[in-house]
Amino acid sequence: MSRLIIVSNRVAPISEGGPAAGGLAVGVYDALKETGGMWFGWSGDVLTSGQPQIALEERGPVTFATIGLLRRDYDQYYRGFSNATLWPAFHYRADLVQYDRHEYEGYSRVNAWLAQQLVPLLREDDVIWVHDYHLIPFAQALRAAGVKNRIGFFLHIPFPASQVLLAVPPHRELVQALCAFDLLGFQTKPDLRAFCDYIVNEAGGTTAPQADGLTRIEAFGQTLCAGDYPIGVYPDEIAELAKAGERGKPVRTLKATLHGRKVIMSVDRLDYSKGLVERFRAFERLLDHAPAQRNKVSFVQIAPPTRADLHAYQDIRLRLEAESGRINGRYAELDWTPIWYIHRQYERAVLAALFRASNVGYVTPLRDGMNLVAKEYVSAQDPEDPGVLVLSRFAGAAQELSGALIVNPLDIDGMADALNAALAMPLAERLARYQDMMAQLRENNVSVWRDRFMRDLGQVRVRQGVGLPPLEPARG
Template structure:
């Protein structure tokens, strides 16, 4: 059996017998244990001098291969192009894009260097699965080094519409690099459509939708395939975590603090893509328009720090602290604080228990690839008394979780109305919505996501250079001829 090689920017810490950091880590690690293989990526260490060396650690059939980055490489590859250019652009925030040609050169250089570190560790029949926007040029670098293995790529964040991607100066180089993979995976069909639109209209390529659900693509002299693979969670595992923590200290403290008031719960990394300011203002609008919510509802926002060395993230933290202080100043009473804004990290089991204790899950990003918090919130609910999910239409999860109250995060009044509806929703409707969403979550859990991608990737055989039966219309649109 071929080994599986996982490549990601960071290698998730895995401790046997302890809950993993998230569903992705669990799903990927399970696959590695089944097939045997390696997880390769940055260790998180930033070195000021010297030559970084690969550290190999064996855990049963899995090898963890990690390596540090020099400070200049970290600044250009990670802080610079990955997170100051790609992250805002792919989240439709072209206004926040910061581009520096030297950062892009560093991004490509580090991808090439990382690929060169991996090459001596590879075997001829290994299957390589690369993850996320930090590593778009990785397959191109492997191909340049002579690697002929099957290589897949999964993008965990949105893929932007062509007119947004064009704001990134080296957009063509990025898409050309993506075409060096055998299989591209996107979270949703709209993301896949956006990529195909670029291929046809900006790269003069061609696409054809296949009977098996994949899309065949010909561009930049390459033939590859692409599909949508919505990532999931293990809903029953989350439910067990939540149930086990029902009587834990965190839930007891929350209930004692709120004295039986209803709870609206949000958990997000501190990021401008999450729509946090808009969310705070919609809660304020709820208190303005629905006086019965005052002193009867509390909003708990947990926002762990992230990328604290980037100015955009420092700005969003200051704005949230200002907004929560202003709103609490307007409405707070001696025995009630409307917003509990918590800027720290909690264990996954604690969060699951807090989700179960809350009445509304409030997940309203401005743009998100999937958003597993939405799926974990639903999974954590008590089947006999479930809460209600209020979910942004711009989260990938909205494509599946149709039992949620779907909102536009820019519509402050609309979100406030949805919160009021959720708080007043009768039990029978809450139960019906919960059953619908849990059925979807079980049908498409993280193992299904992983296994579908791996099945399609392992079936990629000798397809490079195969001519595709495409024709162009008079308007330059690609038409696939099936059969």
């Protein structure tokens, strides 16, 4: 049986009931713990000196293989090219792109170094699944080291339109590196179309749809396949978490403080791609245009810190603190705070319970690969009295969750109208929308996402000429 090797920038310190992790970490770990295998990547440690060494830890069927980064590597590979160049470009914020040639060289160097650390741990029939924008050159580095295993890549964030990607100076080198993988996975069909458009119109390659639903790509002397694989969640597991937490202290405290008022709930990493400022202003517009909602509803925004050492993230935190203070100063009463802005992290079970206790899920990124918070919000709802999801059309989840109220996050009045409609929506309509979305979430859960990708990777006959044996669930 082939072993699954997951490679991601960060191997998250996930523990059952521990702090909530990002979409990549949750999706990857939920997939890996069913099949068994290895998760390889950065430990999160930044070293000032010495030679980083791999640490191996067995946790059930999963081996965690982690390694620290030297300060220079962290600054160039992670803070620099990954998050100051690629992240804004891939989220359509070319105005925020910062490029430094030395940081790109560091990004390429660290990818090659990480690949060299993995090589001694590999077996001949391992299937390697690389995740996200930090590791675009990883397969190219493995191929240079003589690795012939099947290698797939999944991009958790959007893939930008060609004219946006051109803002990144080494765009051609990045796309050429992607062509060293056997199979590329994108969150949505629009992301896949954007990649194919670059291949045809910028790289001079060819693309062709196949009978199996994949797209065959020939470019830079390589042949590979690509497809869309929307990542899912385990909706019934989240529902159980939410139900179990209903009587917990955080939910009791929330309800006691609100005195029967309705709740609009948002949970996001503190990031400029999430549309947080626009979201605050739309809530203000709701209070302005629908005065009957004043003192009847509170907006709870949980925004855990992220990448706090980057100026763009420091700026968004200051802007949100100013906006929440201004709006509360304008509308608050002695017994009512309109916006609760909470800059800290909560455990996954607590968030699920808070979702269940809220009337509206408010998920309005300016651009997002998928956004699992939207799926988790729906999953956490009370089946007999569900809340309403207000969702940005620019989140990948909008391609699937047709039962949400879909909004344009740049349309402040439109978002305010959607919030008002969500708060007033009758039970029958809420039930119909909820049931439609839950059926979709159950049909395309995280296991389906993993199994589709691994099946297609095993069937892609590119370099070795033969398929690989399927992965089977680990035996406990």
